[in-house]
Amino acid sequence: MKLCGVCILTDNAPRLASFYEIVLKESPVVDGQHYGFDSAQLAVYNPGNVNVVNDKNMSLMFYVHDVLAEYDRLMKGIPDIGITSPPKCRPWGAYSFWFLDPDGNTVSFIEKKDLES
Incomplete structure (x- = not known):
């Protein structure tokens, strides 16, 4: 499955x-x-009849080739995206950044060098 x-x-x-x-x-x-x-x-x-509560109840995580390039692209493409800090290396080894979508869900971009195109 x-x-x-x-x-x-x-x-x-x-x-x-x-x-x-x-x-x-x-x-x-x-x-x-x-x-x-x-x-x-x-x-x-x-x-229909959905009432969204901005309660950050979902987290979407995407692997990308180049976190810094994606960060720059989103900062230019969605000026008010609300990324609070640039990409950084996390204690568990991920190089990433995150932001909220318009409904309050967390979206993370995580660098992974061996992605298949």
């Missing part, structure tokens, strides 16, 4: 999908209120 992806339920799917389009560098496949980012195995969906 393996995870096939993550779906974020939101009360504003277009807003959240626009955010992840910049973060993931991928245009979503759209079907009504469902926005699918196939390469990242991520979906953003509004099933």
Whole structure:
């Protein structure tokens, strides 16, 4: 068994999908209120009557080739993204940074040199 992806339920799917389009560098496949980012195995969906509570209840973690390049790209692409510190090496060995999406979920970018393209 393996995870096939993550779906974020939101009360504003277009807003959240626009955010992840910049973060993931991928245009979503759209079907009504469902926005699918196939390469990242991520979906953003509004099933109706969803009330999002900004309680940081989900954490998405993405491996990237170059954390510093991604940090620079996001700082330019989403000026108010709210990254509080530049990438740094964590005590457990990860070179990473994190930020919050518009619904308050944590998103982390972690450098991994041996990623397959």
